[in-house]
Structures are given as C-alpha cells and as structure tokens.
Amino acid sequence: MAMLEVNNLSISFGGLHAVDGFSMKIEKGELYGLIGPNGAGKTTVFNLLTGVYKPDEGIVLLDGKDITGHSTMDINKEGIARTFQNIRLFKAMSVLDNVKAGLHNHHAYNTLTGILRLPKYFQTEKEMNQKAHEILKVFDLDQEAEVLASNLPYGKQRKLEIARALATDPKLLLLDEPAAGMNPNETQELMDTICFVQKHFHMTILLIEHDMKLVGGICEELTVLNFGQVLTQGKTADVLNDPVVIKAYLGE
Amino acid sequence: MTVMKNTIKNMKKSTKSNLITYGMVIVAYIIVQIFSTTGNLSSMMQGLLVPLCIYVIAAVSLNLVVGFSGELSLGHAGFMCIGAYVSAFFSSCVGDALPGPLRFLFAILIGAAVAGIFGILIGIPVLRLRGDYLAIVTLAFGEIIKNLMNVLYIGIDGSGLHIQASDGGALVLDAGGKVIVNGALGITGTPKDSTFTIGVIIILITLFIVQNLVNSRSGRAIMAIRDNRIAAESIGINITKYKLMAFSISAALAGVAGVLYSHNLATLTVKKFDYNTSIMILVFVVLGGIGNIRGSIIAAVILTALPELLRGLSDYRMLIYAIVLVAMMLFNWAPAAISWRERMKEKIAERRKHQTKEAA
Known part of the structure; x- marks a missing residue:
C-alpha cells in the first residue's frame, strides 16, 4: 500500500x-x-x-x-508534518522548546501535573529533553539549544523547522x-x-x-x-x- | 558552599528566575512585617497592603493572557467583579456558621471556580476573535458583568433565595429575611477576612500556578500558539483548548483577587470594577514587560502605591503619577534606553571580571 x-x-x-x-x-x-x-x-x-x-x-x-x-x-x-515556505518558528521560544513543542502529543502529561510538578512531570520532561537533543543533534543544532529561535541564522532556522516537524513523529x-x-x-x-x-x-x-x-x-x-x-x-x-x-x- | 554554588549554576535559567521572583515577594513581606511590628508603618500604608496584593495578583494573572497567550484582554476587572460578588455573597450567607479561616478558604475557592467558569463561558465566543477585535469584545463583556451586578437584588429568608433584577422593591421577604445583594448599593457587611499575610500567600500561590504552567507542556503549547498559530496547529496542538485554558486560569486568578477585594471592605459595589480598573491592570502588565512576571509585580506595586504616597501633594498628584508612568515606560521600552542599559550591564560585567582577575 x-x-x-x-x-x-x-x-x-x-x-x-x-x-x-x-x-x-x-x-x-x-x-x-x-x-x-x-x-x-x-x-x-x-x-x-x-x-x-x-x-x-x-x-x-x-x-x-x-x-x-x-x-x-x-x-x-x-x-503528516510539514515545514513552511516562509519560516514559521516559535520565535520567542528557545530552540529546545521549539522541538519540545513538536513532542507535545507524544510525551504527554496533563496541565495539573505540570502545575503541581508531580513526579510524572520531571520524568516526562527528562524524556522530552533527551528526545529533543537527539533530534537537534541530527541537525547539528544541539549546541544552540538554549538560543532563541529568532536569533538563529537563516539556514539553521530552516533546519529547526524540519527538526520540529520530525519531533511530531x-x-x-x-x-x-x-x-x-x-x-x-x-x-x-x-x-x-x-x-x-x-x-x-x-x-x-x-x-x-x-x-x-x-x-x-x-x-x-x-x-x-x-x-x-x-x-x-x-x-x-x-x-x-x-x-x-x-x-x-x-x-x- | 561550593556544592550549593554548583547546584545554582546548573539550575535552568527559568527555574532560577522563578526562585528570584518568590524570594522577592518573601523579602518584601518580611520587610513590611518588620516595619509593621516596630510601628513604623503609617495607617495609610497599612490600608494599602491588601490592595497591593490584589493588584499584584490581578496583574500576574492578566500577564498569562496578554504575555503568554498573546491576546489583549480588557475585561479583567469583570472577572474580579464576579469573584468579589460570589464570594461576598457566600460569606454573607454563611455568616458565623463556619469559623473565619475556613469560611474564607471556601470563599476563595468558590470565587476562583465561578470566575473560572465565566472565563470559559466568555472565552468560547470571544477567543474566536483576534487582536483588536478580541480586546473590544472583552471590554464589552467586562461592562456587561458590571452592569448585571449593578441591578441584581438577592434576598434570603426562611423559604430560600429570592432573586430580582432591576427592582429591589419587588423583593418580598418573610419576617427575619435579609437582603444580601442590594442592587447598586451592593453587598454590605462582608466579614473583613483579607489580611496582608493571606494576600502574600495567595500571591505566592498565583506565582506558583502561573510560573509552573508557563514552564510546562501546556505553557509551551500556549506560547507556541502565541508565536505562530498556523505552525502550532501543524504540529498537532489544540488551539481552542490551550487558548481557553490560559483565559480561564487567568479569569479564576482574577476572581481570587476579587475575593480579597470584597473581604477587605465593608461595602462592595460594582463601581470599582469598570474598564478603568481593567486598563490600569493592563498598564501594570505592559509597563512591567509583557510576559515578564516579575515586572508585573513591581509595576503593580509602584503604580498602586504611588498615588497614595503622593497624597500630600494633593492637586499635583495625578500629574506626577502620569509623568512617572511616561518616564518608566520610556526607561523600560524606548530603544535608546534599552541599548543604554545593555551597555551598562556590559560595563559592570567587565569591571567584575577585572576585579576577580586582580583578586586572583
């Protein structure tokens, strides 16, 4: 098929x-x-x-x-995940957070867990960080994980968009x-x-x-x-x- | 000591910033308490403490919508109004049937819940709009709430609750019944449960909720929608859900600010909850920095305290207030001021480097 x-x-x-x-x-x-x-x-x-x-x-x-x-x-x-012709990143968020936003549906915990910082929060966030760093490494962006997305040079912004799309698996x-x-x-x-x-x-x-x-x-x-x-x-x-x-x- | 230094160093930037915010509030609280116990606090300042807490909570909660969700809301006082009325109504009904602290706890929870529910109800139609349109509609909703409360009459007697709109005279109560909500005259005799200590505790809880929310999966979703709605949708984020979540949590916290307000005054009327208050809270948020929680707190404190502190200047007080507002706005947000601040920061950092080198 x-x-x-x-x-x-x-x-x-x-x-x-x-x-x-x-x-x-x-x-x-x-x-x-x-x-x-x-x-x-x-x-x-x-x-x-x-x-x-x-x-x-x-x-x-x-x-x-x-x-x-x-x-x-x-x-x-x-x-289906996509990138855009005119780059659409989450500009005011860090490179890492852009990818973590992409992991939204695959590493889930509910809002209350997040607010109360239950053990599941720390565990899932850790998984997310690992997974996100793995993806960033593929695109050679792991050194810039804490940089704001808008501060990346153009070529890297394009790569980050692909990384974010891939994060949705x-x-x-x-x-x-x-x-x-x-x-x-x-x-x-x-x-x-x-x-x-x-x-x-x-x-x-x-x-x-x-x-x-x-x-x-x-x-x-x-x-x-x-x-x-x-x-x-x-x-x-x-x-x-x-x-x-x-x-x-x-x-x- | 070095271990502690290292843990602080390894902490995430956001965690560090959050801790500083908590610390700032706690230190401010301790200083005020010291002044208060040594008798160095004027009665005017004493009276200002609870309102300060109220506006800090309102500003921080509004920052969730304006700063993190990226929507301009001009109806924040409306949610405060709901929290204030519902909780005052509750406390008046219960009276002394519950011990004071427990009654106040319930009042806070009820105020938050009802304001949060209204946040969802109003959010569903309102969040279909964006930008200026959304701002105008929230403004209208705030006014609707205020005006509804203004014509509401509720009495209680042996046979239960009696509700009347617009005509208080039609409220027929049995002997021994009492009017609780009296139209434009509002609610009188609400127990004075709000204290500075409770206010500060609620500020800390508000900070806990907002900061933890922002630094979580849901917070990332909320900010992703703010930064680029289309991209957020394309990675499977539920736009409606997270917009509504930010809006209703913000409304619930504003409701709590309203609870503090109504339990701080003997008489509660709707006059305070007009758009002037909504705009004032928005000014705190914008001045403190959109999306900057610590900034909201500082701006709310300064701008709430200032008019009172300047009372001695009588006629000039609002003029000075306005000048300070303009000056603060320029200092914070004018491009020239921003670059000047950056240069200063660099200079200080350099000097520090020199010093450590010399010390070595």
Missing part, C-alpha cells in the same frame, strides 16, 4: 482552479519531489494535504486511511521549499541532511523545490505541476528530460 495516495484533488478560489484533478502516489520511504513554475499550485497542494484548505473534490489517503477534510491538528496526529514529512534563500553551500548541506533524515528515520518525504539541482540530486520521483494541473509524473531522470517540462520552465 502506498504511504500517500491522492486522487483527483481539486480546489477553486472564486473562478481560479488553483488545483485541478491532482493525483499522486508516494511509496513508503520514498523521497518525492513536487516541482513547477511560480503559481503552479504547489503550496496549495500542501495546504490541501495538511487540512489548511478543505478540497472541493477528491480524496487523500494516508497509509490507507481517509483523511480528506480533517483538521490540521488531526492530520498531524494521523502522521510523522509518517510523511512535507517540506515546502526548504532551500529557499540558501546559498549553494547551505543547499548542499541541506540536501545531505534531507537524505540522512530519509535513511535514518526511514521517512517518507514530499518536497517542493525550485532548485532543479537539489531536486535532480535527491528525489527519486517527481510530479510537475503547471497551472494547477499535473503536467507529468514519473522517475526523476525521465521527467527532467521531458520536453513538456522544459517548455513549461524555460519557454519554447
């Missing part, structure tokens, strides 16, 4: 068909790329998958379970332009990190990207979106050499 199966997903805003009849299938453990020119509807697809928008039509199956139209919170609990990780605004060195480093996450956590990853080099380098399969519709789909090498794709990107 595919990890994510999307069938005929559509949404319109007014008269604009932002996403129209979108379908795709991602296997478990796969690193999948979603590309397309500006305004093609890539982020809208992410918003549909994560419940920010409710689709007009179509269904989304995660690991065989229908999650179409569920709330963002429930979809995260079902196992997802089945599927959605990355919205993780390399946006990065220089070539940072991009290379990020590509390595993404590949490492895929292998280390056995993670299924769907990636939106503009950077063709990044996409071609690490994605196994691609879907190309243009004007809200699927232009072509398949193995990375085939897709990138498809004349239709070249035309959509570069013109005739």
Whole structure:
C-alpha cells in the first residue's frame, strides 16, 4: 500500500482552479519531489494535504486511511508534518522548546501535573529533553539549544523547522521549499541532511523545490505541476528530460 | 558552599528566575512585617497592603493572557467583579456558621471556580476573535458583568433565595429575611477576612500556578500558539483548548483577587470594577514587560502605591503619577534606553571580571 495516495484533488478560489484533478502516489520511504513554475499550485497542494484548505473534490489517503477534510491538528496526529515556505518558528521560544513543542502529543502529561510538578512531570520532561537533543543533534543544532529561535541564522532556522516537524513523529514529512534563500553551500548541506533524515528515520518525504539541482540530486520521483494541473509524473531522470517540462520552465 | 554554588549554576535559567521572583515577594513581606511590628508603618500604608496584593495578583494573572497567550484582554476587572460578588455573597450567607479561616478558604475557592467558569463561558465566543477585535469584545463583556451586578437584588429568608433584577422593591421577604445583594448599593457587611499575610500567600500561590504552567507542556503549547498559530496547529496542538485554558486560569486568578477585594471592605459595589480598573491592570502588565512576571509585580506595586504616597501633594498628584508612568515606560521600552542599559550591564560585567582577575 502506498504511504500517500491522492486522487483527483481539486480546489477553486472564486473562478481560479488553483488545483485541478491532482493525483499522486508516494511509496513508503520514498523521497518525492513536487516541482513547477511560480503559481503552479504547489503550496496549495500542501495546504490541501495538511487540512489548511478543505478540497472541493477528491480524496487523500494516508497509509490507507481517509483523511480528506480533517483538521490540521488531526492530520498531524494521523502522521503528516510539514515545514513552511516562509519560516514559521516559535520565535520567542528557545530552540529546545521549539522541538519540545513538536513532542507535545507524544510525551504527554496533563496541565495539573505540570502545575503541581508531580513526579510524572520531571520524568516526562527528562524524556522530552533527551528526545529533543537527539533530534537537534541530527541537525547539528544541539549546541544552540538554549538560543532563541529568532536569533538563529537563516539556514539553521530552516533546519529547526524540519527538526520540529520530525519531533511530531510523522509518517510523511512535507517540506515546502526548504532551500529557499540558501546559498549553494547551505543547499548542499541541506540536501545531505534531507537524505540522512530519509535513511535514518526511514521517512517518507514530499518536497517542493525550485532548485532543479537539489531536486535532480535527491528525489527519486517527481510530479510537475503547471497551472494547477499535473503536467507529468514519473522517475526523476525521465521527467527532467521531458520536453513538456522544459517548455513549461524555460519557454519554447 | 561550593556544592550549593554548583547546584545554582546548573539550575535552568527559568527555574532560577522563578526562585528570584518568590524570594522577592518573601523579602518584601518580611520587610513590611518588620516595619509593621516596630510601628513604623503609617495607617495609610497599612490600608494599602491588601490592595497591593490584589493588584499584584490581578496583574500576574492578566500577564498569562496578554504575555503568554498573546491576546489583549480588557475585561479583567469583570472577572474580579464576579469573584468579589460570589464570594461576598457566600460569606454573607454563611455568616458565623463556619469559623473565619475556613469560611474564607471556601470563599476563595468558590470565587476562583465561578470566575473560572465565566472565563470559559466568555472565552468560547470571544477567543474566536483576534487582536483588536478580541480586546473590544472583552471590554464589552467586562461592562456587561458590571452592569448585571449593578441591578441584581438577592434576598434570603426562611423559604430560600429570592432573586430580582432591576427592582429591589419587588423583593418580598418573610419576617427575619435579609437582603444580601442590594442592587447598586451592593453587598454590605462582608466579614473583613483579607489580611496582608493571606494576600502574600495567595500571591505566592498565583506565582506558583502561573510560573509552573508557563514552564510546562501546556505553557509551551500556549506560547507556541502565541508565536505562530498556523505552525502550532501543524504540529498537532489544540488551539481552542490551550487558548481557553490560559483565559480561564487567568479569569479564576482574577476572581481570587476579587475575593480579597470584597473581604477587605465593608461595602462592595460594582463601581470599582469598570474598564478603568481593567486598563490600569493592563498598564501594570505592559509597563512591567509583557510576559515578564516579575515586572508585573513591581509595576503593580509602584503604580498602586504611588498615588497614595503622593497624597500630600494633593492637586499635583495625578500629574506626577502620569509623568512617572511616561518616564518608566520610556526607561523600560524606548530603544535608546534599552541599548543604554545593555551597555551598562556590559560595563559592570567587565569591571567584575577585572576585579576577580586582580583578586586572583
């Protein structure tokens, strides 16, 4: 069974068909790329998958379970975590607390336990700290655990967002332009990190990207979106050499 | 000694900061007690002690909503009003049937519970809004509560409670019955149970609740929602639940401040619980630093005590109060002042380094 199966997903805003009849299938453990020119509807697809928008039509199956139209919170609990194109960190909180917020549903104790500082509080907080440091280490952020998220340099903020998403222990990780605004060195480093996450956590990853080099380098399969519709789909090498794709990107 | 030094060093920054806050309150309490027992406290200051506690509790609890939940609430006095009325009503009904301390304990719990419940009831519609809109609606709710209490008449007699709105004359009681809530005249004869010591204990409990909440899983969720609602949702945090939690805990604590208020005065009327009070509490929070609990306490103490201490200047007192307010706000929050303070801090740190070097 595919990890994510999307069938005929559509949404319109007014008269604009932002996403129209979108379908795709991602296997478990796969690193999948979603590309397309500006305004093609890539982020809208992410918003549909994560419940920010409710689709007009179509269904989304995660690991065989229908999650179409569920709330963002429930979809995260079902196992989809995401990052954002414009970074959305908890800026006034420390790096560690950002990740610990991600652990919210997996290491739980109730509010009264927290206020009264019952033994379960100390035990769970300790587990959380260990787990959070483990995740931060993967992203080379463990030295900056006590730094405020807003004080991190840009590239590290992007990494922290991925770390926070991973903390929710997802089945599927959605990355919205993780390399946006990065220089070539940072991009290379990020590509390595993404590949490492895929292998280390056995993670299924769907990636939106503009950077063709990044996409071609690490994605196994691609879907190309243009004007809200699927232009072509398949193995990375085939897709990138498809004349239709070249035309959509570069013109005739 | 070194062991102790190390434990302090290894403590988390937040824990250290919390302990300093508790310590500050306790030291202030001891100093006041010393002055009081040696007879150096004027009767005016004596009368100011319980109100100080009331406003500190109100400011700390409002900081939970404004600072940590990130919502501007202008109806905080409304929750104080509920706590004050419910508890005064309770104490008047019970009278001497319960011993004083026990009666007051129940009054506090009831005041907190009812104000907390109102916090949830009001929070459900109000928290659908954000920013300025939320502020205006909370302001309206505060006024609604105040005006409802203003026209409420409740009497008690052998056959039970009698409730009337807007017309006290219609309240027909048997012989031996008494009117407890008398409309705009409020509640009279509430036992004077509030003391400075109890006030300080409640401040410490309030600090315990708020600081521990903030440094827990729920507190992280509340702050995550404040910092980025969409991201908080995307990592599976229940927005409504945690917003409502912060709002209702804050309301319950404001209710306790109201209980202290009503048990400090012989006559309780709604006049005190208008939006002026709500705004004043908000001023404490903003001046002390949004999200800074210790700041709220200091601001509440200074700004509550100041007008009374300046009473000797009669006409100029509110003018000086306003000037101090502006000066404090500038000192705390003007960018130039902030950078000046940072420079001073660095200088002091450097000097200290030199000294330790020389000593070595």
